[in-house]
Amino acid sequence: MQNLIEIKNLEHVYTDTDGNEVKALDGVSLDIARGEFVAVIGANGSGKSTLARHLNALLLPTAGKCIVAGMDTADDDNLWNIRQHVGMVFQNPDNQIVAAVVEEDVAFGPENIGVPPQEIRTRVDNALAAVGMTDYAKHAPHLLSGGQKQRVAIAGVLALEPDCIVLDEPTAMLDPRGRSEIVGTVKKLNREKKITVVYITHYMEEAMQADRIIAMEGGRIKMQGTPKEIFACVEELHAMGLETPLAAQAAYDLRQKGVKLPQGIIDDEELTEELCR
Amino acid sequence: MPLNLQNVTFTYMKGTPFEKTALSDVSLQIEKGEFVAVIGHTGSGKSTLVQHLSGLLHPDKGSVTVDGVNLNAKNAAAKKARNSVGMVFQYPEHQIFAETVYEDIAFGPRNKGLGPDEVDRAVRDAMAFVGLDFDSFAKRSPFRLSGGQMRRVAIAGVIAMEPDYLILDEPSAGLDPRSRDAVFKEVMALYKKRGIAVILVTHNMEEAARYASRLLVISGGQVILDGVPHDIFTNHKDELLAASMDVPPVYKLADCLNAHGLPVERTPELAALEKQILELRRAKHAD
Numbered sequence: 001m002q003n004l005i006e007i008k009n010l011e012h013v014y015t016d017t018d019g020n021e022v023k024a025l026d027g028v029s030l031d032i033a034r035g036e037f038v039a040v041i042g043a044n045g046s047g048k049s050t051l052a053r054h055l056n057a058l059l060l061p062t063a064g065k066c067i068v069a070g071m072d073t074a075d076d077d078n079l080w081n082i083r084q085h086v087g088m089v090f091q092n093p094d095n096q097i098v099a100a101v102v103e104e105d106v107a108f109g110p111e112n113i114g115v116p117p118q119e120i121r122t123r124v125d126n127a128l129a130a131v132g133m134t135d136y137a138k139h140a141p142h143l144l145s146g147g148q149k150q151r152v153a154i155a156g157v158l159a160l161e162p163d164c165i166v167l168d169e170p171t172a173m174l175d176p177r178g179r180s181e182i183v184g185t186v187k188k189l190n191r192e193k194k195i196t197v198v199y200i201t202h203y204m205e206e207a208m209q210a211d212r213i214i215a216m217e218g219g220r221i222k223m224q225g226t227p228k229e230i231f232a233c234v235e236e237l238h239a240m241g242l243e244t245p246l247a248a249q250a251a252y253d254l255r256q257k258g259v260k261l262p263q264g265i266i267d268d269e270e271l272t273e274e275l276c277r
Numbered sequence: 278m279p280l281n282l283q284n285v286t287f288t289y290m291k292g293t294p295f296e297k298t299a300l301s302d303v304s305l306q307i308e309k310g311e312f313v314a315v316i317g318h319t320g321s322g323k324s325t326l327v328q329h330l331s332g333l334l335h336p337d338k339g340s341v342t343v344d345g346v347n348l349n350a351k352n353a354a355a356k357k358a359r360n361s362v363g364m365v366f367q368y369p370e371h372q373i374f375a376e377t378v379y380e381d382i383a384f385g386p387r388n389k390g391l392g393p394d395e396v397d398r399a400v401r402d403a404m405a406f407v408g409l410d411f412d413s414f415a416k417r418s419p420f421r422l423s424g425g426q427m428r429r430v431a432i433a434g435v436i437a438m439e440p441d442y443l444i445l446d447e448p449s450a451g452l453d454p455r456s457r458d459a460v461f462k463e464v465m466a467l468y469k470k471r472g473i474a475v476i477l478v479t480h481n482m483e484e485a486a487r488y489a490s491r492l493l494v495i496s497g498g499q500v501i502l503d504g505v506p507h508d509i510f511t512n513h514k515d516e517l518l519a520a521s522m523d524v525p526p527v528y529k530l531a532d533c534l535n536a537h538g539l540p541v542e543r544t545p546e547l548a549a550l551e552k553q554i555l556e557l558r559r560a561k562h563a564d
């Protein structure tokens with residue numbers, strides 16, 4: 001598979017108002033393949049958002065390289081092109097919607113980059129259909145639930161026809177239904193539309209849905225692997241201030257108490273099946 | 278004496294096309310010593326409710342009193358009553374204002390009239406409470422922090438005011454798992470030690486099940502369920518799902534085990550569930 005994103009020895013140093021320096025990324029190297037679904041986990045301040053903001057050139061490396069779809073993000077000429085390849089969705093559903101009608105909000109991005117009107121129509125319809133919000137095209141965004149607003153925000157990004165969507169804690173402010181709507185939507189876009197996904201979250205049940213999990217600590221990648229590999233490392237995750245999905249924790253605890261259970265249990269069904277043997 | 282909401286109705290943007298009734302005829306009493314979790318779908322009125330409890334919004338109809346004092350009056354007693362309620366906002370950036378983390382947290386204690394040494398103690402204690410290292414963070418700009426760090430500053434600022442009624446509006450959103458646990462451990466210790474009331478708005482069912490003595494479920498601007506968390510999570514699952522809520526993961530695991538013929542009782546504590554599993558296995562091996 002071809003890499004969509006290639007990051008080499010990436011460093012980012014923020015300079016605070018009074019000149020204090022904070023090294024937020026400290027030598028991150030990471031390749032993300034086209035069509036991959038990568039979850040990023042890590043304690044507060046470990047550098048997740050800083051990394052995410054490099055992917056569409058909201059931040060530029062203070063050292064090292066970030067190459068997106070073959071383009072160096074540090075090269076000014078690539079800026080607009082990169083922003084069309086990589087869309088971002090943030091935490092707060094209320095801050096991301098600009099228009100008074102859902103479909104106008106989704107059309108905003110393509111209008112901005114000069115997509116012809118007929119094509120905008122198609123793009124908006126497709127984007128709303130992809131997130132399951134077609135019925136709400138004419139609605140006022142402020143009357144939607146948090147999960148619906150986030151889906152509109154995702155549709156706004158989709159209307160730019162990106163290769164990759166970066167979501168920075170998109171479910172942090174959502175109720176349980178909203179959360180499962182977003183995770184389901186993202187998974188579907190990844191599977192059916194082959195959109196590359198980078199998904200930052202503090203919820204391990206969400207990270208578990210990814211192909212690969214990156215665990216960050218102190219501006220570096222501390223661990224990476226499939227969900228089954230990562231969530232087998234219960235002690236390492238605890239040491240990093242993280243946790244595992246409940247079933248993985250239960251399997252770990254029961255194993256400590258002498259119950260024979262195989263490695264790689266991460267969901268309730270798997271655990272139950274093993275316990276029923 | 279309690280926090281009391283009597284027949285409160287509140288409408289945003291009255292008389293405009295955006296008019297929205299966020300609370301309709303809500304009556305509610307919260308006593309000191311209660312730990313109340315408030316859950317409900319986004320837009321159900323949770324933040325509107327807690328902003329009434331802290332006197333930030335005034336009801337269109339009905340009244341809000343703290344220890345018998347009308348919160349919305351313009352006198353010294355009302356001001357004192359409002360100061361007994363501390364609220365951590367849903368969006369920490371709405372609460373943060375100072376140039377440094379230290380100054381931000383020091384604001385409340387200073388406002389209460391504490392001397393410099395006491396203020397310093399209060400700031401240090403509050404930073405320890407939320408797990409912010411004093412030397413690394415005291416002098417930093419609160420606006421140039423990661424999301425979770427900013428939220429911790431907001432929580433510290435309210436803790437430093439030592440409120441009798443502590444309101445937390447989705448405090449764990451954006452916190453990593455360890456800080457989430459650490460903050461709740463501290464809140465529980467404070468709650469037990471000082472006998473305050475805690476009102477926790479959360480989308481995290483596990484937190485509601487583990488920490489609260491009482492659970493309020495809000496839907497469409499009304500309280501639709503009010504009871505003991507374990508009872509609501511056990512006997513009202515369908516209503517919860519219909520209200521966009523869920524049951525905590527540990528209840529789901531118990532359900533899954535039961536559905537496959539392993540009889541366990543639902544419990545909010547994973548350790549208690551594991552104990553039951555171990556007992557079942559022991560009994561099976563003894564056969």
Ligand SMILES: Nc1ncnc2c1ncn2[C@@H]1O[C@H](COP(=O)(O)OP(=O)(O)OP(=O)(O)O)[C@@H](O)[C@H]1O
Nearest residue numbers: 014024044045046047048049050421422423424425
């Ligand atoms: N604008 C800024 N100026 C200075 N330092 C910053 C700025 N933004 C973030 N930092 C610092 O950079 C480090 C990494 O922050 P980042 O926002 O990437 O963390 P994160 O992993 O996304 O954390 P969280 O889980 O809390 O969102 C932290 O130490 C943070 O304090």
Ligand SMILES: Nc1ncnc2c1ncn2[C@@H]1O[C@H](COP(=O)(O)OP(=O)(O)O)[C@@H](O)[C@H]1O
Nearest residue numbers: 142289297299318319320321322323324325326
């Ligand atoms: N400042 C505001 N102006 C207009 N409408 C608002 C405002 N704040 C909240 N609302 C509306 O009031 C209802 C309740 O909102 P809120 O109390 O924030 O719910 P919750 O905290 O449960 O998500 C929602 O329909 C919301 O859109």
Ligand SMILES: [Mg+2]
Nearest residue numbers: 048049423424
């Ligand atoms: Mg972040």
Ligand SMILES: [Mg+2]
Nearest residue numbers: 323324325367
């Ligand atoms: Mg709210």
